[in-house]
Amino acid sequence: MLPSNVEPEAVLDTIRRLIEDDQVATARRAVAEAARRFPEDPEIRKAKRVLNDGRSTSCAEVEPRTREEFEWLSNPPAWARGKWIGLVGRQVVVMADTMEELIAAVKARSFPQKPLLHHLES
């Protein structure tokens, strides 16, 4: 699909246009072809890594309290509305009035269990 005399920079421009035109599948095919043609180009290798490569693996991490968190979020108490909160099960382990305050609070401490972070509409 790529012209025979195209340079890597032009290929990357094409890939960008395709992505921004919502033609992601075509962009990924172009990346695959570009990676075969220019295997040493660092930007094309990056594009392939970002867009095309990736696999999934199972891990032992399990959070059985997710259902409690989702139930709590579906019907939160009035005092929590408008707040940025972190939940573990039905327990609010961190709460803030602004996103920035929540981020600071999350970064300032470690949690025995990682909380579900969410903003509740007023």
Added chain:
Amino acid sequence: MISPTAPLTTGALRYLDSYPGLKEAQPRVYVKFRPAGVEGSFVALLDTGGHFCILNRLTSALLSDHLADSMGLFTIQTAHGRLVGELYRHTITIIAEVGESLQVESTLFVPPDWEGPCFIGYSGVLDRMCFAVNPRANSFHFGPL
């Protein structure tokens, strides 16, 4: 070769069918996920018609210190309009309630100002895993390819 009886999934969770705090006319599938390096998890909408894992403002801000090697700025069309952000490769974990969670090396789109929910799209995330939905149990099942 496909098989109707081959096990495809190794983990599951009960999903939300509406975004917390938002009344929606149509049912959705919201799951729990965590980007690698972040000390928290988030609600995300499964979007089999969409591309990439799209982060909201909160998730983007918490993840920013852990992202490297951006492909640069892109303007991408989504169901909620055009968003401007950077494209990265990063691992996210779909968090299981039972069984095993799933780590997916994903294509992340990180707009710094998106106020809505996170999205888990098909290209770059869901197409790297097996998944199924049981609407009767409101459960989402998933496993590695």
